[in-house]
Amino acid sequence: MVVQLASAFLLAGCDNYAADIQAVQRAAILPGISNEALVLDLAGERASAEWEADSTDRDEVIEVVATINRVGKAGKRSTIELHYSHNRQTKAVTLDRVLLNGKRQGLASGAIDLMNLNLLKLQLN
DSSP: OHHHHHHHOEEOSOGGGHHHHHHHHHSOSBTTBOHHHHHHHHHOSSEEEEEEEEEOSSTTEEEEEEEEEEEOTTSOEEEEEEEEEEETTTOOEEEEEEEETTEEEOOBTTBOOHHHHHHHHHHHO
């Protein structure tokens, strides 16, 4: 299953954004876990994920979105979107918002913590 998941990851968007996507994937919003590993954890066994990037109204900031299409244990389909910002000047990566099936999930000050992550995962089963 993991091989299928890994092969389902796509780097989308213009080649100009490949470095932004890679920077976000390598960064860690949670201590000790890269954003790419976080997406894999949220995806679970039966999922696909796609990374996309696009410009914002600020030239130095690129929005990177990881979209996870997940099938839970009971066959329930869910879509999770993690919206990150990558500042090309400062190299800072922030998690701006998380959407579950199009609905914004509460994040304290834009930061996801382990408790919120576990609550989000419970909603996916």
